[in-house]
Amino acid sequence: MITNARSHKRNQVSQAEIIAAVGRFHSDYKIKRVTAALDEIDDYTTDIWFVDGDLHVPGDLDLAQERVxxxxxxxxxxxxxxxxxxxxPESFVLVTGNMRARDIVTAGWLEVHGDLSTDRLIGDGNDCSASIGGDVHARLFCGENHHFTMGGALIANAVIGEPSLEIAIPPTVIDLDDPRMLDHFDRDLLEVYGDEDDSGNEITCVEGFDDFSELKRRVSAGLPLRTRARIES
Known part of the structure; x- marks a missing residue:
């Protein structure tokens, strides 16, 4: 339990406060989903955390593990x-200011009204989406099939794949079959095979990710995604 978060299950935050805060979501869908769930939240094994002001988490924050x-x-x-x-289980997050984390793996409903800054931003699945009102700063952005809406710019050293992305200025993308994938990921994370070009020279071909769950595990654990220098074929 985060020390300065008020818990609904502990009767530390009223339903009226939650409803007022939920109204700040920019999506009517999320407002309706969360509001409807409030009538049954006492029967859930999950909780609602409410923070008046800024929240600083010294370590990791995993909402599924915390059952939020x-x-x-x-x-x-x-x-x-x-x-x-x-x-x-489905999670909803509303941050009315900015958000910063060492690394982010998002599969749920994440809404940040300000800027978002992180080292690696990984999308996971297409059942939910992320909405960022400001700029997104990341060394590596891999949206996978997760939908991202960004009100500002995506400022990233590398954008991987053709992300499901709603943004004013689309970024330059490294396709999943681009050999430059090997500059960012170990071979065991990718589908890699040898082939020959038209001149009969041996080349290395990439066909996207082979083990996306291992990629997510490394990011969550703060481990590098490329541990060995790229070997040209």
């Missing part, structure tokens, strides 16, 4: 370690 259905932060959210949310 809804996290409301009326301010900035800073996670020194990895941030993770879930599509099953």
């Amino acid at each position: 259905h809804l996290l409301v932060v009326l301010g900035d959210l800073v996670v020194d370690g990895a941030y993770g949310d879930s599509d099953y």
Whole structure:
């Protein structure tokens, strides 16, 4: 339990406060889903955490592990370690300020009204989506099939795949079959095979990820995605 978060299950935050905060979601769908769930939340095994002001988490924040259905932060959210949310059980997060985390793996409903800054931003699945009102800063962005809406710019050293992305200025993308994938990921994370070009020279071909779950595990654990120098074929 985060020390400065008020818990619904502990009767530390009223339903009226939660409903008022949920109204700040920019999506009517999320407002309706969360509001409807409030009538049955006492029967859930998950909780609602409510933070008046900024929230600083010294380590990791995993909403599935913490069994949090809804996290409301009326301010900035800073996670020194990895941030993770879930599509099953479904989680909703509302941050009215900026968000910063060492690494992010998001599968649930994440809404940040300000900027988002992280080292690696990984999308996971297509059942939910992420909405960022400002700019997104990341060394590596891999959206996978997760939908991202960004009100500002995506400022990233590498954007992987053709992400499901709604943004004013689309970024330059490294396709999943681009050999430059080997500059960012170990071979055992990718589908890699040898082939020959038209001149009969041996070349290395890439066909996307072979083990995306291992990629997510490494990111959540703060481990590198490329541990060995690229070997040209």
